[in-house]
Amino acid sequence: MAVMAWLLVSAGPAGTQDEPKVSWSVNLHLRSLDEIPKRLREPEGSTLAFARGKASLTVGNCEEYLNAVNAGYHPATNRDNDMSVPFVHDCFVLRDLQHARAPTSSASYRFTPDSLTQLPPLLVRGAREVTDAAEQAEKRGESWKQFDPTLRVTRTDSDSLNAENKDTAYFLTIRASGDFTGDGVEQIAVFASANTKRGSWSHAEYMVLSPTGHGTLARVTDRLAPYRVKAIQRGENQ
Secondary structure: OOHHHEEEEEOOOOOOOOOOOOOEEEHHHOHHHHHHHHHHHOEEEEEEEEOHHHHHHEEHHHHHHHHHOOOEEEEHHHHHHHHHHHHHHHHHHHHHHHOOOOOOOOOOOOOOOOHOOOOOOOOOOOOOOHHHHHHHHHHOOOOOOHHHOEEEEEEEOOOOEEEEEEOOEEEEEEEEEOOOOOOOOOOEEEEEEEEEEEOOOEEEEEEEEEEEEOOOOOOOOEEOOOEEEEEOOOOOOO
8 A cells, every 4th residue: 555655564465565465563563364363462561450340450562451341341540541542552452353355446544734634533532421522523424623613634644633622631642544344445453652841641542533435534433442344335425
């Protein structure tokens, strides 16, 4: 895949340079998709305490982290929540790359200053009424910029985007691309984080975004962890 060759490693059958392939960030430290099971068991650099009611456990690699999140565990303290960012950054995309396919058509997405008008509302912070409003806006197909007109891009390149409003700074980066839903369309797996400018609040999410026939990106993962990928029918986003 030529457009993100400096960032992403490609895997797939031999062919022309423009042939669609599954691609991933070099920062995942994978030479091939066959290495994912081993990579899932490698330490992520910190140990997290997880809790579920009175039950507790500790996790230190992506395999343990994904098992805990799937079982309904959550970080036990605010510190563990902050320390979980590297796990969100790596673990979900490693999980989904195991099932990704080479798309039947390629239209590789690059972040640009116009991306705020293409992305759905993301990382919205506030009272339940605010987050519910963001969810409804996303269902209506509104963009992040429509939902928050004060949002502006501060920096962008093909694989990452920084944006901010008066209260919060945002960072998005493409972790992989491929067909994650089985509809043949190339999608992007994205890590996204938000940090308040006043105080210590921070939040990180993972999502898979799929292009629509309207020139926008639609989220095809659940909004909350464990961010399961939703299988979509061919033509649904057309």
